[in-house]
Every structure is written in structure tokens, then in C-alpha cells.
Amino acid sequence: MQKYSVFSLVKNALSNHENWDLAWKDPTPKKEYDVVIIGGGGHGLATAYYLAKEHNITNVAIIEKGWIGGGNVGRNTTIIRSNYMHDDNALFSEFGMDLWRRMSQDLNYNVMFSPRGIINLAHSDAQMNTYARRGNSMRLNGIDAVLLNREEVREIIPMADFSENVRFPIFGGLMQPSAGTARHDAVAWGYARQADDMGVDIIQNCEVIGFDVSAGKINGVRTSRGEIKAKKIGLCVAGSTNILAEKLNMTLPIETHLLQACVSEPVKPVLDKVVTFGAGHFYISQSDKGEMVMGGDLDGYNSYAQRGNLPTLQHVLTEGIAMMPFLSKLKMLRTWGGIMDMSMDGSPIIDKTHIEGLYLNCGWCYGGFKATPASGWTFAHTIAQDRVHELNAGYSLNRFNTGHLLDEKGLGTKTWIS
Amino acid sequence: MLHIKCPHCGMRSQNEFSYGGDATIKRPELGKEISDQDWDNFVYNRKSLRGKHWELWQHLSGCRQWIKVQRDTATHEIFKTLKANEEIS
Numbered sequence: 001m002q003k004y005s006v007f008s009l010v011k012n013a014l015s016n017h018e019n020w021d022l023a024w025k026d027p028t029p030k031k032e033y034d035v036v037i038i039g040g041g042g043h044g045l046a047t048a049y050y051l052a053k054e055h056n057i058t059n060v061a062i063i064e065k066g067w068i069g070g071g072n073v074g075r076n077t078t079i080i081r082s083n084y085m086h087d088d089n090a091l092f093s094e095f096g097m098d099l100w101r102r103m104s105q106d107l108n109y110n111v112m113f114s115p116r117g118i119i120n121l122a123h124s125d126a127q128m129n130t131y132a133r134r135g136n137s138m139r140l141n142g143i144d145a146v147l148l149n150r151e152e153v154r155e156i157i158p159m160a161d162f163s164e165n166v167r168f169p170i171f172g173g174l175m176q177p178s179a180g181t182a183r184h185d186a187v188a189w190g191y192a193r194q195a196d197d198m199g200v201d202i203i204q205n206c207e208v209i210g211f212d213v214s215a216g217k218i219n220g221v222r223t224s225r226g227e228i229k230a231k232k233i234g235l236c237v238a239g240s241t242n243i244l245a246e247k248l249n250m251t252l253p254i255e256t257h258l259l260q261a262c263v264s265e266p267v268k269p270v271l272d273k274v275v276t277f278g279a280g281h282f283y284i285s286q287s288d289k290g291e292m293v294m295g296g297d298l299d300g301y302n303s304y305a306q307r308g309n310l311p312t313l314q315h316v317l318t319e320g321i322a323m324m325p326f327l328s329k330l331k332m333l334r335t336w337g338g339i340m341d342m343s344m345d346g347s348p349i350i351d352k353t354h355i356e357g358l359y360l361n362c363g364w365c366y367g368g369f370k371a372t373p374a375s376g377w378t379f380a381h382t383i384a385q386d387r388v389h390e391l392n393a394g395y396s397l398n399r400f401n402t403g404h405l406l407d408e409k410g411l412g413t414k415t416w417i418s
Numbered sequence: 419m420l421h422i423k424c425p426h427c428g429m430r431s432q433n434e435f436s437y438g439g440d441a442t443i444k445r446p447e448l449g450k451e452i453s454d455q456d457w458d459n460f461v462y463n464r465k466s467l468r469g470k471h472w473e474l475w476q477h478l479s480g481c482r483q484w485i486k487v488q489r490d491t492a493t494h495e496i497f498k499t500l501k502a503n504e505e506i507s
Contacts, residue, residue: 242466253462255439256491301437304468304492310419311433344462400462401454413439 001197004108023189024196029203032229033061035383036221037236038208038244040064042073042184042369043361044236045191046376047383048200054377055384058199061230063223065207069188071239075338076369077261077283077295079274081118081179082143085134086408088394089347090141095391096374097143097178103373109190111182112288118179118274119153121160121323123168127278131174138176146175157275160324168279168322179274181285187372210247211358218357234359234383239304239339241362248355253344253400254363255413258299260308260316260337264330266290275323282319284327291333294320298342308337340365342413345399347406350379350392359383360397365412420494425501426481438474440464441486442506468492472506 002008002021012020035051037044040062051057062068080100082093103111122128128147135145149172154162160170196202207224211233220229237244245252266289274285282296296316299309313335321328343349343363348371350361361379364371378392388396394406420432446452446460471491476484486500500506 242464243468246465246467251459251463251465253458253464255464255466256468301489302439302466302471302473302491303494305494309432309494401458 023193024202027201029225029228034059035232036230037062037234039236040068041071042188042372043375046372047379049191049195050377050380052198061201061203063203063206067204068192072338072368073188077293078181078184080370083176085137088406089408092374092391094143099373107190107194111186113182115178115180116272117175117177119173119175120276121173121278122171123279128171135174144178148173148175218355232357232383236361238341238362238364241341254341255302257340257342258303258337259340261295262335263291263293263333265333277319277323280319282316304339306337306339344412345405345407346409346411348395349397350395351397423499424477425499426483434479435475436478441472441474
């Protein structure tokens with residue numbers, strides 16, 4: 001594989017950039033693989049990459065109904081953070097932060113990781129107390145957290161509304177300085193390019209029609225491009241998990257919902273942090289192109305539409321304008337929606353299933369993008385070793401049955417609970 | 419914007435309603451011994467169908483009644499609405 005570097009750039013410039021290698025191939029599916037990963041999104045591509053890199057399993061296929069990176073990895077608001085209180089979430093996410101910091105070098109692909117910091121705003125004394133508690137928990141787990149008072153927040157984001165007579169005055173905030181953003185498409189493409197180079201077949205335009213299960217074991221998958229045998233199959237299809245689960249006669253603690261995001265017209269640099277509103281659900285950052293990238297609540301009812309509804313957008317942007325009034329002067333450039341696996345406790349599932357050889361990676365709710373490397377790493381471990389890693393032990397499927405819920409915010413599918 | 423026909427009040431905009439999830443889930447009978455799995459199925463596990471889906475909505479800013487709505491989860495087309503005590507046929 002051609003290494004991307006300033007030298008290869010100069011060299012290829014001399015031939016008008018006509019001789020670059022393809023970033024990944026377009027193979028015809030083989031009859032059989034050691035592992036088949038269903039879903040060519042960030043998590044699926046990362047899983048294949050770590051299967052090859054960490055476990056030397058390279059006879060792997062990723063099968064994708066559409067094109068790789070066309071789902072939620074291409075539709076998110078690119079926020080990367082590990083500001084969780086519960087150990088299971090905190091340790092998993094912080095492990096991911098380490099992978100994010102090295103990702104551009106590891107993948108030889110500039111994912112434009114920008115650790116600019118995230119601030120969760122607090123709007124009451126009580127909220128400051130809960131943030132202090134979460135911040136302390138984070139620090140106990142080795143994650144950087146800084147509790148800011150009102151004046152400290154004002155210094156960092158003076159464009160927020162600090163006037164006296166507002167419904168939700170800013171009391172302070174909790175900052176994770178090492179959190180940030182990354183170029184989401186580059187993450188998918190970087191993983192794809194490296195996985196392909198190590199021998200993984202990336203098979204696009206290949207829809208799963210059914211599964212071949214006998215005597216409690218998985219034997220293969222039936223696709224629109226023929227049958228593919230595999231002793232191990234991993235599902236990485238957030239947004240379509242329920243559809244594939246139905247083909248496996250499984251009913252999961254997941255509802256499929258729609259989450260919208262939007263960007264404003266590009267403006268000059270004004271915001272160099274990720275900021276979240278504490279009295280509702282709204283988050284904002286500014287992209288390198290200058291667009292204000294914003295998102296918030298689910299549309300609120302089961303949906304596979306991949307297209308949003310205006311009442312939710314209006315509600316979310318009302319919160320945004322309450323937090324940063326200058327936003328009302330901006331024009332909306334683009335809005336879009338993606339379909340989410342909303343798990344019932346708001347935390348994901350990375351686990352084995354009752355079917356031998358079938359592994360499940362789903363339920364990412366609002367936080368799938370930042371989990372991409374850690375999810376791929378732990379899912380690859382779970383598949384390769386046929387047992388969960390301690391990092392994803394808390395993300396078990398049977399926790400709903402045993403009552404060991406991981407209710408970081410306790411939100412899940414019911415947005416109105418907050 | 420969805421328009422939902424409340425069986426009590428007529429056609430109203432989505433803003434007046436609150437969503438209540440799958441309407442086909444039945445609570446296990448009171449006083450009857452059931453397995454953890456049955457309870458798990460009632461509380462957490464959902465089919466979340468793509469296509470026609472019977473679901474509960476509450477006309478929160480209207481008559482405050484719970485109603486059943488059959489909606490396509492991919493196109494948002496609404497086929498039928500029922501009062502909460504009417505059985506899905």
C-alpha cells in the first residue's frame with residue numbers, strides 16, 4: 001500500500017494525481033470466511049481492522065447493504081469525549097480516547113482529531129453539585145475534568161448568554177479539556193483502507209437476506225450476492241439492528257429512533273469548544289469549514305425514516321438560541337437525520353448471543369461515533385477470543401434481565417424522562 | 419409534522435401529542451407467577467418494526483386520553499387510530 005505522506009503527495013502531484021492507488025478494492029465475495037462483519041460503518045470497519053491487527057484474523061469480510069460510511073458515521077456531530085460517571089462507561093471511553101489520540105498515525109490517515117475540549121453547562125446549584133460529583137468520578141478514573149464557575153465559563157465562551165434575566169442562567173460548567181471532534185468520514189475511510197490492506201474484503205451493495213442457523217450455531221449468511229459461510233458473524237448495524245434481529249427471531253431491548261443534526265452557514269471562527277446546554281438537550285461545535293454543527297433530542301417516536309421532522313428541530317434550536325443568542329442570526333445550511341439504536345438504559349451492547357458464533361454490537365444511542373475505536377477493539381476481542389473483554393463486560397445483553405442496568409443518564413428511548 | 423386523528427377530538431397536529439411506544443405489549447397478569455424472561459419482554463424487549471406499527475400516543479395538550487395509532491415507521495403514514503380500550507383487530 002502506498003503510504004500517505006508529504007513525499008507521496010509531491011510525487012503524485014508531478015503526475016497530476018492520476019496514479020494514486022485505490023484506497024480499497026471492490027472484491028467479489030468468497031464462499032467462506034473465518035469472520036463476517038455485517039455493517040460497513042465506523043464500528044464494523046474498526047472491528048475488521050482490529051481483528052486483523054490485534055488478532056491476526058485476516059480472512060474477514062465486511063458486508064454492507066449500501067456503501068461504507070454511508071450511515072451514522074457519516075451523519076453525526078463528530079463529538080469525542082469520555083466524560084462519564086459510571087466506571088463501565090468511563091473506562092471504556094477513556095480507552096477509546098487513547099486510540100483516538102494515536103489514530104491518525106496508526107491508520108496513516110489524517111482523521112483531524114481536534115481535542116478542543118467539551119463544556120457541559122450547568123444552570124442551577126443542584127446541577128453544579130451533580131457535575132462536581134461526575135467530575136470527581138472521572139478524575140478517579142484518570143479522566144481530565146475541570147469544574148468551572150460562571151466567570152471561568154464566561155472567559156472561555158463569552159458568546160453564551162450571561163445576561164441576568166434569563167430563564168436558565170449559566171452557573172458554571174464541567175469541562176473535559178481532552179475531549180474534542182474528528183473528521184468523521186476520514187475515520188471510516190482510514191479504517192477501511194488499512195483493513196483492506198491487511199486482507200479484509202470490503203463488500204458493498206450486499207444486503208443480508210437471512211441467516212443460516214442450525215442447532216444453535218451460526219453457519220453463514222444469505223445475501224443479495226449469494227451465500228457466504230462463516231463460523232463467526234458480528235452484527236454492527238446500528239439503526240437496522242431490529243430488522244436483522246427479526247430475521248434471527250431475536251427481540252432486543254432496543255427501539256429504533258431518529259436523531260437529527262444540522263449545520264448553519266459557515267461563519268468566521270467564533271467557538272473553539274464543544275458546548276452542551278444543561279437545561280435541555282442541545283450541543284454545538286464549529287467545524288473547520290466554519291459551520292456551526294448542532295444537534296439535540298430524538299424525534300421521539302419509532303422511526304426508520306432517516307429524515308427528520310420540524311417540531312423537534314424547532315425545539316432543539318430554541319434551546320440553542322437560549323444558550324447562544326447570536327445563533328438566531330445564522331441561516332440554516334443543512335439538516336439531516338440518522339436512525340439510532342436506542343437501548344432501554346441508554347448504554348450500548350457488545351456481547352455474545354445465545355446463538356453460538358453470533359456476536360452483537362448495537363444500542364449506541366447518541367454516542368456511537370466517539371466509541372468507534374473502542375467498540376471496534378473490544379468487539380474484535382469478543383469475536384476473536386469468543387469472550388467479552390473486561391472493558392465491554394458491562395455492555396452485556398443480559399443486564400436487562402438481571403437488573404444490572406448501566407443508566408448513566410437513564411434516558412434510553414424515553415427522551416421526555418429528562 | 420405528523421397529523422394524528424384523535425378518536426375523541428379529530429385531526430390535530432403532532433405537537434399536542436406525547437409518544438408512548440409499542441401498543442401491542444401486554445402487561446403480565448396481576449398476581450400470576452411469571453418468569454424473569456416474561457417480565458424482561460414486557461419491560462424492555464421490543465420488535466421496533468419497520469413498516470406498520472401499532473403504538474400508543476397521549477393527547478397531552480388536548481383531551482389527555484391515551485390512544486392507539488397505526489403508523490408506518492418508515493414513511494410516517496398513519497392508517498388508523500383507536501381509543502385506548504379498543505382492541506387492535
